[in-house]
Every structure is written in structure tokens, then in C-alpha cells.
Amino acid sequence: MNKLSDNARPHRILIADDEPLYRNTTAELLRDEGFDCVCVEDASDAVEVLRGHSFDLILTDLNMPGNLKLELLKEGRTKYSHIPMIVVTGVPSIPSAIESVRLGIADYLLKPVKFDELLTAIERAIERPVAASTEATTAAKPSQSQNRFPEIIGQSDPMLRLMDIVDRVAASNTNVLLTGESGTGKEVIAKVIHDNGPRSNNAFQVIDCTAIPESLFESVLFGHVKGSFTGAASDQQGLLRYCDHGTAFLDELGELPATSQAKLLRAVQEQTFTPLGDSKAVKVDTRFICATNRDLQAEVDAGRFRQDLFYRLAVIHIELAPLRERGDDVLLLANHFLQRLRPKDSPVIGFSEETLDCFRRYHWPGNIRELRNVIERTLTLARGAEIEVGDLPSQLRNYDRRSHAELDISEISRDEALDSADRTYLTALLKKHGGVIASAARQAGLSRQGLNKLLKRHDINASDFR
Ligand SMILES: Nc1ncnc2c1ncn2[C@@H]1O[C@H](COP(=O)(O)OP(=O)(O)OP(=O)(O)O)[C@@H](O)[C@H]1O
Known part of the structure; x- marks a missing residue:
């Protein structure tokens, strides 16, 4: 794992938990992994510490003393929206799970959490770029005059075709399935479809299927009535209620376990659901837009995804082209x-011709997210008015198209050939595991440290694949 933050200090994690044993053990284990940890025992201390220090991640329980409970989550999300937050709780409470998902937490984990799983969640949350809140707007934006949707940058043929489809689809109420490699802009397109349709005045609710534990899926989505299970102290509305007359954006749909798929089917098919413990079904009017970077048809063929649910959700199926197929976009x-990310005092105003050529040639396995990361990183290092090839990360500098196409093995040394094969393997591995080191290392039969070392040697960034 890359344990260094952008300004080259170890990633700093705020651990807020009232159980001393859990708090201290977790901190100790994370310190062994190279993180810098600050521990607090209640929500008010957490809010206090947040005011005075910068953090890369908040790891919090929600059942802490201090009467703040969800306040930490709320204040964390509003004032510190750039810091990803993972909720780890011993008492799975449906209201907090719902509120967590609504407020966009990175993950919701139930204690006892396996340390490996916690590390994976931390890795995913820390490395996933969060939209910068203060972005420089000094320089002019690229011309988007022909662009009907200013949020979508692109004028290549695939993007013009996409905008045509978005235009037509937005006006309808049809369910839409968006597929495409990670980082191709599926969430951006889902939001544009919602914003330009008849439901734009109502909620666009992001529901990350990987952030809801399987055992809580029904309650989080459909809600429950008081007394329906131990701990259900009052009636609680589920997430689908929030998107009545609006849009539910189900992200990472391909990861939904079979039991949850069955429960979702009725809600999608009949637009009704029954909250846990209730006898009356609730009617809703919800549009479903779903996204996945899996080949969902292949998942259906392999029996891992329900065909009936697939047909209900993929009424319109839009495949987003990878960045390497979008020409000069x-x-x-x-x-x-x-323009968006350059600090006000940055000397950089553009790119050299060689850099632009390099951008055109590179295969961008992490797509637009990778491009954004590259620009963000390069901006902090470049010293001249133009970003030069030498300022770019080495995977771009050294990228040779041939190594991904028709590499002529006989022309290079054995070491170079092995190096190239290693690089191809690592790229494919990270792509498959969405940049998560722990699971990629498991598949490769390497320790996390071993994989990290290899990635470092090849100057490959796992975060570009998340
Ligand atoms: N056409 C576009 N114009 C401008 N920015 C874009 C475009 N497409 C994507 N982005 C930006 O690229 C990043 C990744 O986009 P997004 O999260 O929508 O991708 P995704 O396909 O949903 O990724 P994942 O599958 O990993 O969830 C975001 O910062 C987003 O704002």
C-alpha cells in the first residue's frame, strides 16, 4: 500500500471508538502497517481533533458516548467532506446504516472486522480521490459551446453518440444500466441523466451496493417498523423511500449477493416493498440507474446474476468507452x-507538445480517474510553465505501445521481455481487483509488502485502478 499522502507524510487516520481494546489494538496494527493514528474515545473529542489537524481518513463507531452519534458523521461529511470515513460498528443499527449510506460514507463494516478486510477498506477509501472542494477557477475553461451537457467533457465520436443517447434517455423514466471500465464516468453520466430528466427536482440517491452489509440490505433499502427485531426502537424509513419520485443510483450492482438480488427484484418490478415487520406494502415511484464495471451479461450467463433482475434494470444499456478509445478527448x-486543480500560485499554465503526445499514446487503464490523479500529482511537482514529459509518472514516461500490442520479443533482451510481462501482469491484476492491494496480493500469491515492492519497481500506482 502507498502509505504516503500527497505531501509525503504517512497517511493519518483518526480512530474514534469508545472500546479501548479495539481502539488501541487497531491503532497498533495500523501503525505497524505504516499509518499514523490518532485515537479518541468519543464523538466530541473527534470533532475537536478534526478542527485542529488534518487527516486522510476517519474510522469511527457510531455508538459512542457524547450524545453526538450521527453528529460526527454529519459534521464530518459537511465540514470535512474531503476526508473519507469508514463506519465500524459493533451494534448494527439500521438508522445509522441508512444515514451512513445517505451521507456517502466509504464503507460500513460490522465488528468483529477481520484486519485484512479493514485494511482493504482503508486502502480503497484513502486512495479513492475525493472531489476537491476548493478548486482554482482562474484560467478559462475549455470551450464546451457545442456541448449540451457541460459536466461531460468530450467531443469524440463515442462521446457525441453517448450524449445523444443521454439526451433521449434522460427525458424518459426508463431504467438504465451503465457499464464500462472503472473510472470511465458512469456516476457522472447517471447524474446527468437524472438532472436532465423529469425527476430532477427530487432526490438522486447514490446507493453503493458494496457499502451495505448483506444482512442489513433489506432494512437499509426498505426500512422497518418498531419492534420488528431486537433493537428496532422506532419506525425507520429505508433508502428507497428517499428516492420516491427520484432516482436510485445503484453503484457496483455486479457485487450484489444473490439474496439481495432477490429482494431488489420485487422493488424494481412492482415498485413496491414491504418494510421489515410490516404487513402493508409501500408503493414508490423510483427510477433505477445502475452501474457496474463487470460484464453483467456474462455474470448472468455464469449464473451469478439473476436474469430477471438484469432485464428489469438494463432496459437501456449504455456502455461507456474507455478513455483510450476517445481520441483527443x-x-x-x-x-x-x-484548470480545475491548479493552485492559484502554480507556475503551470499548460502542457508541452511531447506531454500531449504521451497522453495520446498511453493506454489509461484507470481511465479518467487515472488522468485526474496524474494531473493532480504532476501539478505539485512541475516547476515550469508547461508540464514536461519528465514531470510525468514513469508509467507514462516509459510507456511503450508495443509492450501492449505486438511486442517483437526477438528484438529485446530477456530481462526486458520479463519486465514487460511482469508489468502487463501487474496491470491486469490491479484492474481485476479494482486496485485493492490485499486481494490482488492474495491472488498473486504474494505478501502485500511483496506486491507493493513490485509495483514500486515498475512505478505502477494501485490508486489509478480504483
Ligand atoms: N466525461 C467526463 N468529463 C469530466 N469528468 C469526468 C468525465 N467522466 C468522468 N469524469 C471524472 O472522472 C472521475 C471518475 O468518474 P466516475 O466516478 O463517474 O467513474 P465511474 O465509471 O463511476 O468509476 P467506478 O466504476 O470506479 O465507480 C470523476 O472525478 C469524474 O468527475
Whole structure:
């Protein structure tokens, strides 16, 4: 794992938990992994510490003393929206799970959490870029005059075709399935469809299927009535109620376990659901837009995804092209991110021709998210007015198209051939595991440290695949 934050200090984690044993053990284990940890025992201390220090992640229980409970979550999300937050709780409470998902927490884990799983969640949350809240707007934006949707940067053929479809689909109420590699903009497109349709005045609710534990899926989505199970102290509305007359965006749909797929089917098919413990069904009017980077048809063929649910959700199926197939859009996007992310006092105003060529040639396995990361990182290092090839991360500098196409093995040394094979393998591995080191290392039969070392040697960034 890359344990260094952007300004080259160890990633700092705030652990807020009232159980001393859990708090201290977790901190100790995370310190062994190279993290810097600060521990507090209640929510008010957490809020206090947050005011005075910068953190890369908040790891919190929600059942702590201090009467704040969800306040930490709320204040954390509003004032410190750039810090990802993971909720780890020993008492799975449906209201807090619902509120957590609504407020966009990175993960919701139930104690006891296996340390490996916790590390995976931390890795995913820390490395996933959070939208910068204060973005420089000094320089002019690229021209988007022909663009009907200013949020979507792109003028390549695939993007013009996509905008045509979005235009038509937005006006309808049809369910939509968005597929495409990670980082191709599925969430961006889902939001544009919602914002440009008849439901735009109502909620667009992101529901990350990987953030809801399987055992809580029904309660989180459909709600429950008082007394329906131990701990259900009052009636609680589920997430689907929040998107009545609006849009439910089910992200990472391909990860939904079979039991949850069955429960979702009725809600999608009949637009009704029954809260846990209730006898009356609730009628809703919800549009479903779903996204996955899996090949969902292949998942159906393999019996891992329900065919009936697939047909209900994929009424319109939109496949997003990877960035490498969008021609010069990569240059428009690079310029867009440069303008948005450059600090006011940065000397950088553009890119050299060689850099633009390099952007055109590179295969961008992490797509637009990777491009954004590259620009963000490069901006902090570049010293001249133009970003030069030498300022770029080495995976771009050294990228050779041939190594991904028709590499002529006989022309290179054995070491170079092995190196190239290693790089191809690591890229494919990270792509498959969405950049999560722990699971990638498991598949490769390597320790996390071993995999990290290899990635470092090849200058490959796991975060570009998340
Ligand atoms: N066409 C676009 N124009 C401008 N920015 C874009 C575009 N597409 C994507 N982005 C930006 O790229 C990043 C990744 O986009 P997004 O999260 O929508 O991808 P995704 O396909 O949903 O990824 P994942 O599958 O990993 O969830 C975001 O910062 C988003 O704002």
C-alpha cells in the first residue's frame, strides 16, 4: 500500500471508538502497517481533533458516548467532506446504516472486522480521490459551446453518440444500466441523466451496493417498523423511500449477493416493498440507474446474476468507452483538470507538445480517474510553465505501445521481455481487483509488502485502478 499522502507524510487516520481494546489494538496494527493514528474515545473529542489537524481518513463507531452519534458523521461529511470515513460498528443499527449510506460514507463494516478486510477498506477509501472542494477557477475553461451537457467533457465520436443517447434517455423514466471500465464516468453520466430528466427536482440517491452489509440490505433499502427485531426502537424509513419520485443510483450492482438480488427484484418490478415487520406494502415511484464495471451479461450467463433482475434494470444499456478509445478527448480532459486543480500560485499554465503526445499514446487503464490523479500529482511537482514529459509518472514516461500490442520479443533482451510481462501482469491484476492491494496480493500469491515492492519497481500506482 502507498502509505504516503500527497505531501509525503504517512497517511493519518483518526480512530474514534469508545472500546479501548479495539481502539488501541487497531491503532497498533495500523501503525505497524505504516499509518499514523490518532485515537479518541468519543464523538466530541473527534470533532475537536478534526478542527485542529488534518487527516486522510476517519474510522469511527457510531455508538459512542457524547450524545453526538450521527453528529460526527454529519459534521464530518459537511465540514470535512474531503476526508473519507469508514463506519465500524459493533451494534448494527439500521438508522445509522441508512444515514451512513445517505451521507456517502466509504464503507460500513460490522465488528468483529477481520484486519485484512479493514485494511482493504482503508486502502480503497484513502486512495479513492475525493472531489476537491476548493478548486482554482482562474484560467478559462475549455470551450464546451457545442456541448449540451457541460459536466461531460468530450467531443469524440463515442462521446457525441453517448450524449445523444443521454439526451433521449434522460427525458424518459426508463431504467438504465451503465457499464464500462472503472473510472470511465458512469456516476457522472447517471447524474446527468437524472438532472436532465423529469425527476430532477427530487432526490438522486447514490446507493453503493458494496457499502451495505448483506444482512442489513433489506432494512437499509426498505426500512422497518418498531419492534420488528431486537433493537428496532422506532419506525425507520429505508433508502428507497428517499428516492420516491427520484432516482436510485445503484453503484457496483455486479457485487450484489444473490439474496439481495432477490429482494431488489420485487422493488424494481412492482415498485413496491414491504418494510421489515410490516404487513402493508409501500408503493414508490423510483427510477433505477445502475452501474457496474463487470460484464453483467456474462455474470448472468455464469449464473451469478439473476436474469430477471438484469432485464428489469438494463432496459437501456449504455456502455461507456474507455478513455483510450476517445481520441483527443484525453487532451480536453487534461486541460479541464489542469484548470480545475491548479493552485492559484502554480507556475503551470499548460502542457508541452511531447506531454500531449504521451497522453495520446498511453493506454489509461484507470481511465479518467487515472488522468485526474496524474494531473493532480504532476501539478505539485512541475516547476515550469508547461508540464514536461519528465514531470510525468514513469508509467507514462516509459510507456511503450508495443509492450501492449505486438511486442517483437526477438528484438529485446530477456530481462526486458520479463519486465514487460511482469508489468502487463501487474496491470491486469490491479484492474481485476479494482486496485485493492490485499486481494490482488492474495491472488498473486504474494505478501502485500511483496506486491507493493513490485509495483514500486515498475512505478505502477494501485490508486489509478480504483
Ligand atoms: N466525461 C467526463 N468529463 C469530466 N469528468 C469526468 C468525465 N467522466 C468522468 N469524469 C471524472 O472522472 C472521475 C471518475 O468518474 P466516475 O466516478 O463517474 O467513474 P465511474 O465509471 O463511476 O468509476 P467506478 O466504476 O470506479 O465507480 C470523476 O472525478 C469524474 O468527475
